[in-house]
Amino acid sequence: DGSSVESLDYEVIENYAYREEQAQRGKLYIGYYVGVKWFFALLIGIGTGLAAVLINISVENFAGWKYSLTFSIIQKSYVAGFIVYVLINLALVFSSVYIITQFAPAAAGSGIPEIKGYLNGIDTHGILFFRTLIGKIFGSIGSVGGGLALGKEGPLVHIGACIASLLGQGGSRKYHLSSRWLQVFKSDRDRRDLVTCGCAAGVAAAFRAPVGGVLFALEEVTSWWRSQLMWRVFFTSAIVAVVVRIAMGWCKSGNCGHFGFGGFIIWDISGGQEDYSFRELFPMAVIGVIGGLLGALFNQLTLFITRWRRNYLHKKGNRVKIIEVCLISVITSVISFGLPLFRNCSPCPEADASSGIECPNAPGVYGNYVNFYCGRDKEYNDLATIFFNTQDDAIRNLFSAKTIHEFSAKSLLTFLVMFYTLAVVTFGTAVPAGQFVPGIMIGSTYGRLVGMFVVNFYQKLNIEEGTYALLGAASFLGGSMRMTVSLCVIMVEITNNLKLLPLIMLVLLISKAVGDAFNEGLYEEQARLRGIPLLESRPKNQMRNMTAKEACGMQKVVYFPRTTKVADIVSILRSNSHNGFPVLDHSRSGETLVIGLVLRSHLLVLLHSKADFQHSPLPSDLRGRSLPIRHSLSEFVKPASSKGISIDDIHLSSDDLEMYIDLAPFVNPSPYVVPEDMSLTKVYNLFRQLGLRHVLVVPRASRVIGMITRKDLVIED
Amino acid sequence: DGSSVESLDYEVIENYAYREEQAQRGKLYIGYYVGVKWFFALLIGIGTGLAAVLINISVENFAGWKYSLTFSIIQKSYVAGFIVYVLINLALVFSSVYIITQFAPAAAGSGIPEIKGYLNGIDTHGILFFRTLIGKIFGSIGSVGGGLALGKEGPLVHIGACIASLLGQGGSRKYHLSSRWLQVFKSDRDRRDLVTCGCAAGVAAAFRAPVGGVLFALEEVTSWWRSQLMWRVFFTSAIVAVVVRIAMGWCKSGNCGHFGFGGFIIWDISGGQEDYSFRELFPMAVIGVIGGLLGALFNQLTLFITRWRRNYLHKKGNRVKIIEVCLISVITSVISFGLPLFRNCSPCPEADASSGIECPNAPGVYGNYVNFYCGRDKEYNDLATIFFNTQDDAIRNLFSAKTIHEFSAKSLLTFLVMFYTLAVVTFGTAVPAGQFVPGIMIGSTYGRLVGMFVVNFYQKLNIEEGTYALLGAASFLGGSMRMTVSLCVIMVEITNNLKLLPLIMLVLLISKAVGDAFNEGLYEEQARLRGIPLLESRPKNQMRNMTAKEACGMQKVVYFPRTTKVADIVSILRSNSHNGFPVLDHSRSGETLVIGLVLRSHLLVLLHSKADFQHSPLPSDLRGRSLPIRHSLSEFVKPASSKGISIDDIHLSSDDLEMYIDLAPFVNPSPYVVPEDMSLTKVYNLFRQLGLRHVLVVPRASRVIGMITRKDLVIED
Ligand SMILES: Nc1ncnc2c1ncn2[C@@H]1O[C@H](COP(=O)(O)OP(=O)(O)OP(=O)(O)O)[C@@H](O)[C@H]1O
Ligand SMILES: Nc1ncnc2c1ncn2[C@@H]1O[C@H](COP(=O)(O)OP(=O)(O)OP(=O)(O)O)[C@@H](O)[C@H]1O
Numbered sequence A, B: 001d002g003s004s005v006e007s008l009d010y011e012v013i014e015n016y017a018y019r020e021e022q023a024q025r026g027k028l029y030i031g032y033y034v035g036v037k038w039f040f041a042l043l044i045g046i047g048t049g050l051a052a053v054l055i056n057i058s059v060e061n062f063a064g065w066k067y068s069l070t071f072s073i074i075q076k077s078y079v080a081g082f083i084v085y086v087l088i089n090l091a092l093v094f095s096s097v098y099i100i101t102q103f104a105p106a107a108a109g110s111g112i113p114e115i116k117g118y119l120n121g122i123d124t125h126g127i128l129f130f131r132t133l134i135g136k137i138f139g140s141i142g143s144v145g146g147g148l149a150l151g152k153e154g155p156l157v158h159i160g161a162c163i164a165s166l167l168g169q170g171g172s173r174k175y176h177l178s179s180r181w182l183q184v185f186k187s188d189r190d191r192r193d194l195v196t197c198g199c200a201a202g203v204a205a206a207f208r209a210p211v212g213g214v215l216f217a218l219e220e221v222t223s224w225w226r227s228q229l230m231w232r233v234f235f236t237s238a239i240v241a242v243v244v245r246i247a248m249g250w251c252k253s254g255n256c257g258h259f260g261f262g263g264f265i266i267w268d269i270s271g272g273q274e275d276y277s278f279r280e281l282f283p284m285a286v287i288g289v290i291g292g293l294l295g296a297l298f299n300q301l302t303l304f305i306t307r308w309r310r311n312y313l314h315k316k317g318n319r320v321k322i323i324e325v326c327l328i329s330v331i332t333s334v335i336s337f338g339l340p341l342f343r344n345c346s347p348c349p350e351a352d353a354s355s356g357i358e359c360p361n362a363p364g365v366y367g368n369y370v371n372f373y374c375g376r377d378k379e380y381n382d383l384a385t386i387f388f389n390t391q392d393d394a395i396r397n398l399f400s401a402k403t404i405h406e407f408s409a410k411s412l413l414t415f416l417v418m419f420y421t422l423a424v425v426t427f428g429t430a431v432p433a434g435q436f437v438p439g440i441m442i443g444s445t446y447g448r449l450v451g452m453f454v455v456n457f458y459q460k461l462n463i464e465e466g467t468y469a470l471l472g473a474a475s476f477l478g479g480s481m482r483m484t485v486s487l488c489v490i491m492v493e494i495t496n497n498l499k500l501l502p503l504i505m506l507v508l509l510i511s512k513a514v515g516d517a518f519n520e521g522l523y524e525e526q527a528r529l530r531g532i533p534l535l536e537s538r539p540k541n542q543m544r545n546m547t548a549k550e551a552c553g554m555q556k557v558v559y560f561p562r563t564t565k566v567a568d569i570v571s572i573l574r575s576n577s578h579n580g581f582p583v584l585d586h587s588r589s590g591e592t593l594v595i596g597l598v599l600r601s602h603l604l605v606l607l608h609s610k611a612d613f614q615h616s617p618l619p620s621d622l623r624g625r626s627l628p629i630r631h632s633l634s635e636f637v638k639p640a641s642s643k644g645i646s647i648d649d650i651h652l653s654s655d656d657l658e659m660y661i662d663l664a665p666f667v668n669p670s671p672y673v674v675p676e677d678m679s680l681t682k683v684y685n686l687f688r689q690l691g692l693r694h695v696l697v698v699p700r701a702s703r704v705i706g707m708i709t710r711k712d713l714v715i716e717d
């Protein structure tokens, strides 16, 4: 169903309104423009940072309150505790799915595939609305707080992008929150830059990883990257880091309830393994392979299950979606509460005062060695430590160093299988859902398993299971998402340990290569499923043997003559769904001449306003009049992720239909053209590198007017 | 003198030899090709890593030996020590300048402007030769070991690029080190990818900063960046990190002489300031402003002095260059030895056993608090600590935490002024020279000065002067080089302290903005001076109002008819210096038709081989014969950074001159074209984003054959 997606237009349409506006711009305006750009970058940073803080504080408080309540009840009755636990989770999850289904359907899922699509040049309907933003924020709080097997990181990226896009439009028109003087960004191009900033800000906020955020945005937007943008994106990420830091400082003084204990993703393992020996590289490579396999499997399973949901389950309406999520919530609660009950408790390790590790921990307190359903005093439940816990704390425990043999292989395996299944099933339901944290959970579980074997096998070495858990996490994310540099940097930043960089890289190289042998990355697969046609950075091999002419098929080109009857325009627009039409004119000597390209959306604006209708079929300049200015550039701007006017919204009288429009002032006078026999590889590069929407295929030129070389383009001010 | 630079051609010339070769390629070949790419990335990493290790070990050993010898002599006589010190420095520096002037003139300077140019699309003569590589390695050892005010980091970037380029050519032909089966990279495009890897590897090796290396390469190559390249570049950097790590591990066991003590740039300040308060942001901003001002001044002064050198001094021949460098070496030695003598020694601070800081240190040992010309026992000379020391140790001392009040303001000021002057004077001499380490020295000196004032002013705070020194270093580099993200990440990686990231970013933002108000970045200025026409990422504002036709001026286009007389080709090639010529043909209906673009270098190959000369002026296919294959693609490949054949090397008999060549098989059949009235902004984007060398300006098309949209480019395998 590609009907809800539409390409963006990153080309500058140099029509007369644009030239008009350019001519009016003074030096002052350019200064203002640059100033607003940076100011917006600042606002995006602050907004995304605050959204992240809000989500984190809320989630931690809901979860903290939930766990302490449950713990206090199970001191008396496990059954009552269980019921309370299930109900609280259900209530939170229900609030989330209710918001999503009733109010902001576009906010379901992670949003990263759509944002990836946006940065690649495709707008998905509704993805950047104000209501999507709101739904995403509050939906995330419910779904993550409710203990589902999903994370809040993907949604944060989406939130950052929404904030950026709303700023770029100068606010939300629908909710009358817009301001005219902020509407300086009138092209998809400028908005895309803002969304790039927002995307980086989201990652920076999710992982407290400013460099990782920049690189993440970069990996997704490589084709339109410019160094100035890089600096602005970096600035945004830095602002996020500062905002988050201030908020956390404020929370340290106890203003944020349960937040003080856990909260923001950052699993400092600077106390981890100091050094690694070459013998360890083999088990690490094994982790990479496992990650590649499990990651690829995850992509495949989620693809099947999402396709099934789209085609059957979710067609049945919102009620089914709500019931589905509630069911999954109950199952998740039952498993996470019930499974630890079946696990025997283990005796606490010898107390080691210097390590500062307590065992067992008081119930409801963050830390390792949770006492859950243990008979004796000095015992802990290793499965509850990871399962019956917030995900952040669970990961912290899995990554923890100096806690050798905390977990038994059996518990880890049980958890791995269960959580993997839950993550697969939860994926694609109608709640905001990120895959980073579940991925880290899964990966660190088998990583720690491998680490345990290594510890047993190479007795002598100074090996930390926590380091292996980290590598496992990296390998699973690499095997599933197939990101490379940005993932690597994010992992380094969240663990705050630069020394592990080469190891993480090794593991990622392997897991990505293994995963690539099976399928595409998670986000690419999901984007494909949603009908978002991503353009990869490399043209396909068979394009070398195709020409531009072959690519556009046998279809006759639909074009407009320079002055066209309104009735003709309407009937042509109705008869096809093309979005761009060449405009042809006759030169004085009688030859035809392509004078430009006119966009469907611009034509619709013209039809809607009727200001340019004329009675004569002659072009206006031929009639000796200069062009009156009837449109400002902003009238042609389409709001983000909405469809603009449709041809069916326009009502014309029969008199109107008999009139003419001179299209010349409204065309893009110089669309990019390629000769008909250019190989498709070259066309592809042109199209993708410049972020185009239409390329005109024309006959070979008959003569050369001039040559442009580097010298002609190096102009001094 | 733009005569030594020439554009690179990143376009794929789809001539018949190329299509021939494409047709022969099977799946196996593509696999081999990808394999070789990664193998080369591996080799580049290993090579650059080893070069870095070699340079570092040599420099540390020369310097360590020099200082311990001097120290042992000055126990007896300061005069003798002084003479020995000066002579050793002179000998080292002389060896460097001798190598450069006699053997590898292109290895002088930092090489970064040239590499920047290469990645931007301009080849500078000789910059990537094998002899340049050798000269750079051994020249760096001499000039850095000889104590000049320059660093080895810029040269390492150049070294990485050289290694990459040599690999890309399959070895050095001149020295018979080439191998045919490695010559798979036949286009400038593939080589540029390799050089990008090499460039990143150089940075990674210089600073042990793999992520910084990737970002550095990225900031320079933004226009042609693709995600796959990113991953390969990252792989190369990781290899460098591993190689360096292995070498350092090996050196720890004492195999590398003096290297064990100091060596690789990495100033771990993880023990630095834990936290900062908002009151500190003001002095930090002041550091940013100072950095911007001093950096811009540095650029301006070096620009003047380099221009003067090029126009007067260095015109007088190599002897003058050698004398100049030797003179500077003597002056540097005298100042670094002499100035500390005039400084009064300070008493050692109270011994604090827990900090592990000794005072005074034994002479010749790395560390703070050097005893130099001090009368009493418990005294140290603060100026000698930074001046009479290797730069790495000096920086380590300036960055050191927990050494409050080690330096007096007077010493720091003296050092700042002296070292700044020396750095300016040394810049542009005929030795390999990097500006990173001198920049860090200068910056950290005033940074520490500001830090001292802050410590005195805000008595209570937990402030470390070392942190301010680091920020100072970042600010000076930002103010001079104007790099942003990469610099930031490099600073974080060399100090191994992620917490300082927002502060470094703040300082860089300010210093770059201040610097930009005065002039361009150091490398841009130097590139301009060398006649390297860099294309900035953003088109100039006035280009909006220019058309393509206006840009290429009134010059008549020089073109070739399809079959051209050899004599005409020769005379046309002699009469101008253009590098590309359109080729025109007549269609059956008698109109002219542009059939492609032929490059000067290809024409020269044809003239040289004579294989395609024919007696008839008719095109060969008109005479009913299929095209015989007389050339393989590799014959058309121009070796990197050399000029290839010149028209004067070609000798043709008068019979030859009377013959014809049919150019059709050799043209690039589909060069990119733009209509004559396209705005220059758009042409600029096309040119830069696609890395073009020639764009043909043609008349508007008379009809549209087809439209290419995203749908046409999303092809399933
Ligand atoms: N004016 C036109 N005349 C004839 N064929 C066209 C015209 N415009 C586009 N096409 C062809 O129609 C097909 C679909 O065109 P369409 O305009 O819907 O583009 P698209 O790829 O869906 O992108 P968009 O998101 O812009 O709609 C393409 O194969 C294209 O070659
Ligand atoms: N075939 C040609 N006929 C007419 N003018 C040309 C031709 N080729 C280039 N020019 C013009 O000559 C000038 C210099 O051209 P030249 O070919 O030397 O390119 P350049 O910018 O120096 O780059 P390169 O490094 O490729 O030489 C440019 O202004 C260009 O417009």
Ligand SMILES: [Mg+2]
Binding pocket: A577
């Ligand atoms: Mg369409």
Ligand SMILES: [Mg+2]
Binding pocket: B577
């Ligand atoms: Mg030239």
